[in-house]
Amino acid sequence: LRPYKPSDAAIITSWIKDEYRMRQWCADRYNSYPVTPEDMNCFHCRFMNGETSRAMTMCDGDEVVGYITMRVPANDRAEQRLGFVIIDDSKRGRGLGKALVSIATKFAFEKLGASKVSLGVFENNLAAIHCYEAVGFHRVTRAETESYLCLGEIWKCVEMERYGG
Template structure:
């Protein structure tokens, strides 16, 4: 594999949205950020145009040679550019179990620290997504207890989020 990250391009949406095989998987990916299933490439590009500004938020596509194999966003969650928050993490569903998720997250963490100057990287993940939780833990994230649990209404259920984070390791 020859994995690299590059900026998201609107033409990527056709491949990325094809990985959302069910509304359940789509909701684990985006919670309530899209109003309906299935998400079309046009929906994804409208969302990207609206929320990805290239400064406070970025969308990145992971490629293996010429093949699109992953997608992730980074954004500043508050007015502190020292923190970057990962979101919309997804990999090619036909290549799950090959380490692509950990590679994507690890590359995004490196990008956040080295290119964006972050000292902290955070994310939220639904507690009903154990494979994603395992992926994030294997990439160095740890659970952060919160006083209040963030929850979303998805598919007539309440889904609770787990907050996770990590700080840049300073080498001496």
């Protein structure tokens, strides 16, 4: 896992094959499909400051195979929130998603001092939910369910978290 580089954008955006998967990945954070490398780099310039928000790229040797963001929600440095989790679609089924989330979670606990790591995932993304559960995340209930308008439908989020220790 290393810090995201602008040159990673062309590789990462090539993994997003249709708008449905794009929305599962980013909800409404990007305005239109397809997400271009320029869109992604612009997003990073605006929202990833390296302190309270960061983007990380997972590599297998020199090959980029995954991407994830981490941010401090609500100015609470005890929590890191994962987002924008994506793996090279041609390498699915090899455990890379579990590895990416595990490495990022370990980084959050050990390097960033988090005591909790959280994430939100759309309830229609069963493969991702299974991945997160497999690496120790548990569903939690919130007073209000987060939801987004995606492709003309309301998509509800499943809130998940994992505690360190």
